Amino acid sequence: MSSPSRLKIQDLVAAQRSGYSLAQAFYKDQDVYQQEINQIFLKHWLYAGHVSQIPQSGDYFTLEFDTESVIVARNSVGEVKAHMNVCRHRGSRICLESSGSKKSLTCPYHAWSYSLDGELLSARTMPEGFDRSQHGLHKVQVAVLHGLIFICLSEHAPSLDALARDLAEVFVLFGFDTMKLAETKSYRIPANWKLAVENYQECYHCAPSHPEFAQIHAMAKAPQVFQTAKANFHQDQQNNPKFKAFNRYFDLAEAGQEGYQYDRNPLLRGSVSGSAGGKAVAPLLGNISDYDGGASELMVGPLSYFLLYDDHMLGYRFLPLSEDECVCDVSWFVHEKALAGKDYQLDQLTWLWDVTTQADKKIIMNNQQGVDSRYYQSGPLSAMEHFQQHFLRWYLQALTR
Numbered sequence: 199m200s201s202p203s204r205l206k207i208q209d210l211v212a213a214q215r216s217g218y219s220l221a222q223a224f225y226k227d228q229d230v231y232q233q234e235i236n237q238i239f240l241k242h243w244l245y246a247g248h249v250s251q252i253p254q255s256g257d258y259f260t261l262e263f264d265t266e267s268v269i270v271a272r273n274s275v276g277e278v279k280a281h282m283n284v285c286r287h288r289g290s291r292i293c294l295e296s297s298g299s300k301k302s303l304t305c306p307y308h309a310w311s312y313s314l315d316g317e318l319l320s321a322r323t324m325p326e327g328f329d330r331s332q333h334g335l336h337k338v339q340v341a342v343l344h345g346l347i348f349i350c351l352s353e354h355a356p357s358l359d360a361l362a363r364d365l366a367e368v369f370v371l372f373g374f375d376t377m378k379l380a381e382t383k384s385y386r387i388p389a390n391w392k393l394a395v396e397n398y399q400e401c402y403h404c405a406p407s408h409p410e411f412a413q414i415h416a417m418a419k420a421p422q423v424f425q426t427a428k429a430n431f432h433q434d435q436q437n438n439p440k441f442k443a444f445n446r447y448f449d450l451a452e453a454g455q456e457g458y459q460y461d462r463n464p465l466l467r468g469s470v471s472g473s474a475g476g477k478a479v480a481p482l483l484g485n486i487s488d489y490d491g492g493a494s495e496l497m498v499g500p501l502s503y504f505l506l507y508d509d510h511m512l513g514y515r516f517l518p519l520s521e522d523e524c525v526c527d528v529s530w531f532v533h534e535k536a537l538a539g540k541d542y543q544l545d546q547l548t549w550l551w552d553v554t555t556q557a558d559k560k561i562i563m564n565n566q567q568g569v570d571s572r573y574y575q576s577g578p579l580s581a582m583e584h585f586q587q588h589f590l591r592w593y594l595q596a597l598t599r
């Protein structure tokens with residue numbers, strides 16, 4: 199980044215009022231966007247997928263954001279590996295489909311062929327002295343946490359140790375290893391990625407914008423009502439790992455460690471799951487023995503969120519495509535033994551969060567249109583937007599680090 203751009207960003211960060219929404223330039227400026235890619239998306243762990251998506255050697259899927267594409271594949275001995283989807287010959291994309299199965303990764307342009315570990319296996323008619331070993335695919339760091347696959351493009355990724363330690367009981371209890379992906383939907387949103395992330399982090403908008411969600415989740419209530427419901431829900435649960443709370447998110451993350459958060463919150467009026475009428479929609483997950491009328495929020499790294507009902511899990515991921523477009527990928531997980539059409543109905547499983555995410559897409563687009571106006575100015579945040587305030591503090595620090 200050139201020094202005038204750096205100075206401009208420093209000035210913007212210095213001028214940003216705390217407790218207020220971001221100034222317009224943060225949502226529109228190309229230099230700010232490039233800095234975000236460098237400082238956030240290339241440096242942090244991103245949720246890529248689940249091991250159930252690539253059960254066999256050679257199975258792969260890709261993850262795309264900004265100008266980048268990453269291939270996540272299971273190699274010949276069953277390990278999960280990730281490489282940049284950029285040929286070392288003249289740079290073509292290698293995998294053109296978003297998922298599939300291949301014995302080797304062969305570039306469609308001139309047929310250079312790579313192993314699932316990224317080594318260059320063959321390159322036709324190259325001159326004498328050409329060293330194949332120097333032309334393997336760029337490696338990407340991978341971490342598999344109880345079945346969840348995360349990638350990081352930096353060689354200096356933050357440590358996942360604290361997160362893995364604190365969340366181990368949660369991962370085991372909900373059986374992250376024994377889940378399978380039931381459905382995934384991508385929602386392309388013509389808005390800056392931060393408007394999507396900020397929207398996900400606050401439930402100030404839930405009551406007016408999500409009647410279906412607000413009927414089921416106590417979180418949509420005013421802070422005092424919610425806190426009382428939560429205190430009652432957590433009573434006598436001190437030793438239950440499901441009811442522990444870890445608040446190491448954003449600016450509260452330990453130095454050198456990736457951020458994380460876990461907390462269990464009550465549902466309303468006898469609801470047991472995130473569905474029409476709060477009814478059960480799938481067999482219980484992992485080692486869960488019964489419905490408790492709650493749902494857990496889980497954040498792994500700054501950009502990946504999970505919502506744990508007793509019978510299914512939602513994954514949420516936000517990725518930028520450009521400074522004015524992003525994608526929200528939503529994944530629904532059930533117990534690996536649950537059969538579609540028999541143990542769960544896909545439309546019932548996905549209904550609540552499909553309706554909710556469609557509504558979110560609309561309000562995020564409206565938000566971007568207003569932010570684009572010459573009359574937009576930073577507005578004051580409410581008490582129900584405190585999580586978002588942590589995000590904004592962390593974000594501003596990340597830009598200038």
Ligand code: FES
Pocket residue numbers: 285286287288289290305306307308309310
């Ligand atoms: S660009 Fe891949 S083989 Fe030429």
Ligand SMILES: [Fe+2]
Pocket residue numbers: 397398403404407408554558
């Ligand atoms: Fe929402």
